[in-house]
Amino acid sequence: MDFPELHDWGVDYRQAADLQRNLAGRIVCENTLPQPLRTVAGVDVSYEKHGDLFFAGIVLLSLPELNVLEESSASGRMTFPYIPGLLSFRELPILLAAFRRLRTVPDVVLVDGQGIAHPRRFGLASHLGLWLDLPTVGCAKSRLCGENEAPGTRRGDQVPLRHRGEEIGVVLTTRDRIKPLYISPGHRIDIAAAADLVLACGRRYRLPEPTRLAHHLTNRLRREDSAGEGAR
Numbered sequence: 001m002d003f004p005e006l007h008d009w010g011v012d013y014r015q016a017a018d019l020q021r022n023l024a025g026r027i028v029c030e031n032t033l034p035q036p037l038r039t040v041a042g043v044d045v046s047y048e049k050h051g052d053l054f055f056a057g058i059v060l061l062s063l064p065e066l067n068v069l070e071e072s073s074a075s076g077r078m079t080f081p082y083i084p085g086l087l088s089f090r091e092l093p094i095l096l097a098a099f100r101r102l103r104t105v106p107d108v109v110l111v112d113g114q115g116i117a118h119p120r121r122f123g124l125a126s127h128l129g130l131w132l133d134l135p136t137v138g139c140a141k142s143r144l145c146g147e148n149e150a151p152g153t154r155r156g157d158q159v160p161l162r163h164r165g166e167e168i169g170v171v172l173t174t175r176d177r178i179k180p181l182y183i184s185p186g187h188r189i190d191i192a193a194a195a196d197l198v199l200a201c202g203r204r205y206r207l208p209e210p211t212r213l214a215h216h217l218t219n220r221l222r223r224e225d226s227a228g229e230g231a232r
Helices: 013-024 088-100 124-132 191-200 209-231
Strands: 039-046 053-062 068-077 108-111 136-140 158-163 166-172 181-187
Touching (some): 108 124
Antiparallel strands (some): 053 068, 136 181, 166 181
């Protein structure tokens, strides 16, 4: 994939937070998904606890079949520290390197992280969506900000996630009697379409298939690298 540079990465904590506030105004929370949807990409990043070597993985699947069409990956050392709310400045550079190796432009991207369900309305999925100019969805396992009631325990049950009086996503049960996920638009999609997409990408697991497979890919790459280090 080819895409233009949105900004450089040589920023400190204060500059990164200011950049998030500025770029958040460019996020579009309207549904621009092409019809019919034919492809969805799942992305994930893996690294050892306290380590600086990051592994990014992208798995492209067909819709509605959810067959794997393509995989892409990249690895590299990241220096931006772990700071809650600034995850994209730590993980996005290596993710973008993986996207530059992806041959097919996906219709939509599912991200293991937050979209606008973020204190500055600019989580990893939003940041990625703006870089790629593609519809993106944040599909997080935990809540970063906001309040919600408990959703029902049946697949498809959902309740609004609100922050400062604004609805920023939904808390969605993706499998019967399993902990819900926190779904929010990243860019170029609305809340309802984001939730529908996550359900359409689900199979037997809590996580939607694209991000689940991307998670397995990055963990495999990390383990293989560790094994290679041990053999040298």
